[in-house]
Amino acid sequence: MFDTVAPRYDLVNDLLSLGQDRRWRTATVAAVGARPGETVLDLAAGTGTSSAPFAAAGAHVVPCDFSPGMLACGKTRRPDLPFVAGDALHLPFADASFDAVTISFGLRNVADTTAALAEMLRVTRPGGRIVVCEFSTPSFEPLRTVYKEYLVRALPAVARVVSSDPESYVYLADSIRDWPDQVGLGRLLRRVGWRLVAYRNLSGGIVALHRGVRPAD
């Protein structure tokens, strides 16, 4: 599915998020807070849209994804980034390879959330951190209602006009509705072994940023 949406992925994102995705990406980079020289894994990086702001901030970022179509588009558009083909459930990296790991709008798509969070913990050095940027549940009831309507009606309708694969945006709407809320995802992170887990809402909770730290051994 991701192979087919790759060519217009960035444009469709901008349209469907009403331009909000740029703010969400800036907040994600700030939450990771990579210092110069640190190595950051951007998992499920797609075409590298979520990775580029890390490189711009001076971090050594490694974009990793399992979709050949996304990777091919990414390598053409962003030849400066060191794309790696890899499955979130069996990452092709040694234990404790990264200072920080991050995943933007990708964890929801991985077949086994818990296994992916455990793999991310394995490749993070003790004391290193995780930041998950993902769609979540608006905290204000009226916004929640309007947003649900947007997901059910407007998003698939707009996608039919602008996307090469509108069915994948019906999937997107369904997957957002079925995803755990802020507290539920925090619980999953802790269960896997991440510590100091906390979250912050963006755009009223349409998106949430979860943070955690791998405990020192």
Ligand SMILES: C[S@@+](CC[C@H](N)C(=O)[O-])C[C@H]1O[C@@H](n2cnc3c(N)ncnc32)[C@H](O)[C@@H]1O
């Ligand atoms: C919605 S895109 C997000 C791309 C990018 N992070 C961004 O913020 O624009 C989700 C990505 O997750 C990737 N993905 C899904 N399951 C994966 C897995 N098991 N391993 C690696 N990547 C995966 C897809 O190939 C796709 O590129």
